[in-house]
Amino acid sequence: AQKITQTQPGMFVQEKEAVTLDCTYDTSDPSYGLFWYKQPSSGEMIFLIYQGSYDQQNATEGRYSLNFQKARKSANLVISASQLGDSAMYFCAMREGAGGATNKLIFGTGTLLAVQP
Amino acid sequence: DGGITQSPKYLFRKEGQNVTLSCEQNLNHDAMYWYRQDPGQGLRLIYYSQIVNDFQKGDIAEGYSVSREKKESFPLTVTSAQKNPTAFYLCASSIWQGKGNQPQHFGDGTRLSIL
Numbered sequence: 001a002q003k004i005t006q007t008q009p010g011m012f013v014q015e016k017e018a019v020t021l022d023c024t025y026d027t028s029d030p031s032y033g034l035f036w037y038k039q040p041s042s043g044e045m046i047f048l049i050y051q052g053s054y055d056q057q058n059a060t061e062g063r064y065s066l067n068f069q070k071a072r073k074s075a076n077l078v079i080s081a082s083q084l085g086d087s088a089m090y091f092c093a094m095r096e097g098a099g100g101a102t103n104k105l106i107f108g109t110g111t112l113l114a115v116q117p
Numbered sequence: 118d119g120g121i122t123q124s125p126k127y128l129f130r131k132e133g134q135n136v137t138l139s140c141e142q143n144l145n146h147d148a149m150y151w152y153r154q155d156p157g158q159g160l161r162l163i164y165y166s167q168i169v170n171d172f173q174k175g176d177i178a179e180g181y182s183v184s185r186e187k188k189e190s191f192p193l194t195v196t197s198a199q200k201n202p203t204a205f206y207l208c209a210s211s212i213w214q215g216k217g218n219q220p221q222h223f224g225d226g227t228r229l230s231i232l
Contacts, residue, residue: 004159009157033218035220035221042225043205043225043226044223044224044225044226045209045221045223046223047222052218091160093160103148103219103221104150104165104175105162105221107159107160107161108159109157109158110157110159
């Protein structure tokens with residue numbers, strides 16, 4: 001069965017430093033997609049970044065980048081130059097199914113990031 | 118602005134009551150989803166719909182019902198059969214087919230509590 005594991009329940013980082021949030025996944029499908037979402041205390045889920053299983057390069061979106069290690073089945077989110085507004089819950093999710101025919105997502109349990117001034 | 122609107126933001130239910138959570142989107146997305154989030158946990162899929170007049174059960178559909186009569190709307194009813202309904206409910210929408218990189222877009226959620 002497909003599964004997403006986030007082993008860090010909570011993390012602290014100093015403002016302006018970089019932080020890595022871990023995500024490992026398990027799937028037997030050769031085609032899959034990995035998503036990261038941010039959930040502030042207000043509750044909405046904000047899409048951050050996407051990595052496809054066949055993408056040759058690691059995804060980047062502004063201060064967010066994805067350290068994608070396919071052989072190790074990990075897709076860690078790296079936030080550079082942390083800001084106070086980055087304090088939130090972060091969820092890793094995997095698109096279920098092969099070939100882009102379905103868009104159902106499986107979510108991990110999340111990591112709570114606290115940025116300290 | 119295009120987006121997803123969930124209402125109400127807070128909802129209270131008495132024992133034995135059914136309540137309906139509203140979700141409306143103007144993104145012209147085919148697919149819509151309902152998730153439940155409990156404290157300290159990730160999102161779990163309740164129901165999803167790929168197209169009007171069709172919907173599928175997710176992982177935790179028991180005690181819930183949905184309808185999809187219009188493309189823009191996907192209301193969720195929490196029935197009295199759901200014994201532990203207190204949770205945060207999130208609605209999402211997305212393009213269903215095509216490139217798999219299409220993210221789901223979420224509403225602001227509804228917090229449901231039992232009186």
